[in-house]
Amino acid sequence: MNRTLIALLCLTAVFATRILQHECVHDDIAETFKYDVQDLNLDDDANRRLQGTAPRNIKITYDMSFFNNLNMTDPVNVAFKQNSEKALKVALQYFSDLLTIVPKPAGAMKWNLGPTCGLVTVPDADKTTDKDSDLHLYISYTDEPTKTFLAYAGWCRFLRVLGPSHGTVNFNLGLLRNYQFSNPIVFNDLVQIVTHEITHVLGFSGNDVQYWVNSAKQPHVNPTSVQLIRGLNSTVLQTPNVQAYARQYYGCPNLAGMLFENQGGAGSAGSHWETTVINNEYMNAAISLTQGFFSKFTTSLLRDTGFYSSVNAALEEPTFYGKDAGCTFVTGACDTNKREYCSAGTQKCDYYYYAVSACNPTTFSDVGCNNQQAYSNAKCYEPNGNFQNNPTYIQKLGVGFGQSSRCFISSLSDPTVSINEQGLCYNYTCNSANQVIIQVGSNQVTCSQNNQVVTIPNWRGSLKCPEKLDQFCNYKKVCPNFCSSNGYCDNGVCKCISGFKGADCSQTA
Numbered sequence: 001m002n003r004t005l006i007a008l009l010c011l012t013a014v015f016a017t018r019i020l021q022h023e024c025v026h027d028d029i030a031e032t033f034k035y036d037v038q039d040l041n042l043d044d045d046a047n048r049r050l051q052g053t054a055p056r057n058i059k060i061t062y063d064m065s066f067f068n069n070l071n072m073t074d075p076v077n078v079a080f081k082q083n084s085e086k087a088l089k090v091a092l093q094y095f096s097d098l099l100t101i102v103p104k105p106a107g108a109m110k111w112n113l114g115p116t117c118g119l120v121t122v123p124d125a126d127k128t129t130d131k132d133s134d135l136h137l138y139i140s141y142t143d144e145p146t147k148t149f150l151a152y153a154g155w156c157r158f159l160r161v162l163g164p165s166h167g168t169v170n171f172n173l174g175l176l177r178n179y180q181f182s183n184p185i186v187f188n189d190l191v192q193i194v195t196h197e198i199t200h201v202l203g204f205s206g207n208d209v210q211y212w213v214n215s216a217k218q219p220h221v222n223p224t225s226v227q228l229i230r231g232l233n234s235t236v237l238q239t240p241n242v243q244a245y246a247r248q249y250y251g252c253p254n255l256a257g258m259l260f261e262n263q264g265g266a267g268s269a270g271s272h273w274e275t276t277v278i279n280n281e282y283m284n285a286a287i288s289l290t291q292g293f294f295s296k297f298t299t300s301l302l303r304d305t306g307f308y309s310s311v312n313a314a315l316e317e318p319t320f321y322g323k324d325a326g327c328t329f330v331t332g333a334c335d336t337n338k339r340e341y342c343s344a345g346t347q348k349c350d351y352y353y354y355a356v357s358a359c360n361p362t363t364f365s366d367v368g369c370n371n372q373q374a375y376s377n378a379k380c381y382e383p384n385g386n387f388q389n390n391p392t393y394i395q396k397l398g399v400g401f402g403q404s405s406r407c408f409i410s411s412l413s414d415p416t417v418s419i420n421e422q423g424l425c426y427n428y429t430c431n432s433a434n435q436v437i438i439q440v441g442s443n444q445v446t447c448s449q450n451n452q453v454v455t456i457p458n459w460r461g462s463l464k465c466p467e468k469l470d471q472f473c474n475y476k477k478v479c480p481n482f483c484s485s486n487g488y489c490d491n492g493v494c495k496c497i498s499g500f501k502g503a504d505c506s507q508t509a
């Protein structure tokens with residue numbers, strides 16, 4: 001055989017790029033707000049009426065008049081305002097579907113504090129008129145191109161036992177002016193960030209645990225503890241729902257509770273889930289580089305605030321990172337033989353197989369606990385700008401992209417080339433027996449066993465099947481066209497905001 005015919009393509013992801021992680025500045029900002037917790041002095045009558053009031057889907061209202069300062073002859077500002085408001089609308093639809101709450105008593109939504117909430121001057125009308133709202137948000141923007149936050153949020157007025165009544169969300173024009181909002185994947189990331197920030201307002205904050213109430217409307221007894229974990233003093237949240245779910249999820253019956261982030265300064269530590277034990281969660285301190293999950297950890301926390309009558313379990317997104325991994329996974333040293341972690345070197349796929357990735361530490365990784373970090377130009381669900389989306393990769397390696405593509409560890413190539421094992425994007429389907437059928441060019445390979453190694457006749461190399469096929473087939477699906485920027489994605493199914501309909505929310509209703 002003539003070896004010179006074999007072109008040795010160096011198809012490694014040296015072309016792949018990483019993006020800055022967007023970190024949350026929630027608590028940094030929170031410290032600069034004038035917070036006020038108020039006692040509502042209800043008479044017995046008002047109290048009885050309140051207890052007899054039926055809960056409703058949470059109604060979050062907003063005031064965007066701050067945006068009237070923008071010069072609207074500049075199309076960049078027009079797009080910024082439009083997309084900020086749309087992202088807000090999608091997030092508010094999500095919370096309306098997620099939470100029910102007993103409306104506050106008459107008069108309780110009247111603003112009775114200082115002149116501003118965050119950067120926004122509170123309109124006089126809000127001081128004299130009550131609102132048909134469960135939470136009112138003043139929306140602002142800043143122009144800070146050198147910062148890494150896209151948005152931040154916090155509450156300004158908080159009614160003891162009842163929860164937040166007024167808050168603010170601030171968008172960073174400095175970063176968002178460069179965003180390609182015509183791409184629904186980019187828009188979807190903004191929705192994820194707004195949802196994260198509003199979740200803080202709703203009570204997800206280390207500072208707010210003291211205000212949460214139990215079913216008797218009393219503060220929780222010992223809601224947190226501090227443990228030395230992997231060399232760091234870590235706050236453990238041990239309120240009832242969170243504790244029960246953490247024990248069940250990790251398979252550790254004596255676990256004290258779920259860990260809050262133990263690194264990253266005031267903006268991150270203590271007000272997010274610990275990156276080392278749960279990844280890709282909406283309430284991690286850095287926004288997921290691929291798909292985020294609003295998991296049962298976060299809904300359990302919202303239940304433990306005591307502010308909401310119900311939290312819709314149907315919207316909990318299943319996570320698998322660390323699931324059933326036992327107590328040592330949560331409190332012990334990281335085992336880099338587990339797929340959750342990695343040791344430096346090879347380029348593989350991220351934990352959920354969404355993207356080609358590399359093993360790297362992040363700001364929030366505990367020592368020895370690096371994760372596979374997705375490259376920004378190598379998400380298999382994103383064909384645009386994907387470094388593998390070129391004729392060579394497509395023709396010689398059979399890669400594919402889109403809604404039903406995932407990253408597989410593979411060295412498969414047609415006979416004319418030879419490649420190293422790496423993460424490659426292929427289309428796939430799962431059948432009802434949780435077999436994974438992978439499309440490699442015009443060939444199909446079937447994974448019917450965990451970690452099985454499969455080959456294609458007359459092709460070079462092999463493909464390593466996912467570690468747990470049953471879990472793989474139940475990882476969150478992305479939505480058709482990412483709901484066209486007109487809805488949120490509920491495990492592959494679009495939930496459109498009012499005014500839109502269709503499987504991908506692309507039709508006006």
Ligand SMILES: *[C@@H]1O[C@H](CO)[C@@H](O)[C@H](O)[C@H]1NC(C)=O
Pocket residue numbers: 071072073074
């Ligand atoms: C508003 O923006 C337009 C377009 O960028 C610019 O020409 C105009 O001078 C701006 N107006 C003001 C008052 O800044």
Ligand SMILES: *[C@@H]1O[C@H](CO)[C@@H](O)[C@H](O)[C@H]1NC(C)=O
Pocket residue numbers: 231232233
């Ligand atoms: C953890 O906290 C304890 C008690 O405050 C302190 O004595 C200890 O030095 C801390 N350890 C670390 C590693 O920060």
Ligand SMILES: *[C@@H]1O[C@H](CO)[C@@H](O)[C@H](O)[C@H]1NC(C)=O
Pocket residue numbers: 398399400401402403404405427439440441
């Ligand atoms: C992968 O699926 C997308 C549609 O989701 C399709 O356009 C593409 O041709 C497929 N690629 C391969 C190699 O099957």
Ligand SMILES: [Zn+2]
Pocket residue numbers: 024025026196197200271272284285
């Ligand atoms: Zn945050």
